[in-house]
Amino acid sequence: MTSNPNPGPNAAGTSPAVALSAVVRHFGRFAALRGITADFARGKLYVVLGENGAGKSTLLRIVAGLLQPTSGKVSVLGCESFREAAPRVGYMGHAPLLYDELDAMENLRYFAGLYGIEDDKICAEAIGRVGLDAELKRRVGQYSQGMRQRTSLARAILHDPDLMLLDEPFSNVDITSARAMSKLLGTMRDAGKTIFVVTHQAAVMEAVADECVLISGGRITAREQGMPAYLLSPYAEARP
């Protein structure tokens, strides 16, 4: 089943979680995004797939306000300016975005403060939700890659954002933990959150994905409902 790669506003009538209008992004002479126009409805879990260098992370960073588009417009949660939407957006990048010299609780306490949260219970709860122990006093620099990723996810969800942008959340995470993380994301989607997951591990998201967004050469080439079987095969080369 293949849907229109650039559908119009969602049928629900509310403003889309993310609306992109002719978004272009150049890095020098290299065009990372070539005029993306798309709306993404609220309360859905989108899995963004594509080859290396397709523009997935660039797109996510533009939505997160970390990059400005060369041209085009981006609206996040109905706000034209990312600063207005910032309290309601959670972002997890390629790197863990954590201080190696601090433990998980100290890291989360600091980032919670950036969102006006001063309650330690909320930080402990976020750490618990990703399956880690809030009492662990080890510094993040001594964590395994998988533990860092989970702590990073805890950092991204601790302020209960309406929109979550996750870039490669399962890299270096064992399959059991990755499935647990995807299940948590499914639960959050069920609670009304909009979630974007950029990943190369489509199979992990199979059970919870609402829509797959395929990006290639800086363009959205297809949007598929659920997770089509052809995307799950590691040897798949093209859509049937």
Add this chain to the structure above:
Amino acid sequence: MTPEPVLTTSNGASEATAPPRRIYRRPSLLAVTRSTLAKDLRMEWRSKDAINSMLFFALLVVVIFSFSFDPTAEESRRIAGGLIWVSFLFAAVVALNQTWARELRNQVLDGYRVSPAPANAMFLAKALGNFLFVAVLECLMTPLFIVFYNLRSIGPIWQLALVAALATWALVVNGTFFAAISIRTRSREIMLPLILFPISIPALIAMVDATTAILTGTETPKFWMELLAVYDIVFTTVCLSLFETVLNAE
């Protein structure tokens, strides 16, 4: 078949129990400045990266200068202002380069940029942190200067303390700002002094002349202290008004 893994909350409740909807306010400038400063001090206390490198650098400068010159007490009073502030300036650059390096590791700065926290809170916290680090360095190095150069101030000590506070802020406020500009450049260790030193010349002249005036007691340091105060106010205002642009620069 192995059971599906389930993430639980810290108190053992199932993840299916969604947390209650929370509405948060935007954090205040003061609260974020305080928490960022506390975080930086904690990290410095654990790693001691900045303070150790500054101390060793300043110590080397003092020892090398004392071997190079053998001044009398009167000569010492005339040249000490220059020696002290040049060595503090060079040592401060070491700490200033460390300031933002911590924020680049693991791209932590992105975590700050996507948050609703005010950009200036980050700048103020970094500048205050650097002020404290350089102030600690000055407190530790001043007795060594006194011993090595046989110094005794003829002017009042409180004026020296005031000059030290104004001069230290002049060094760190610009240093923190230009270190933020240079973090994305390829050779940032070289870039920072190249930008910082020329713009610090008026402040350096003022701090050296004020210190010399107090140590020798030959003239009043009032003009130089006023110049330092004006320099501090102007550059603090400029840095605060431009920092958000620097933070979000690509």
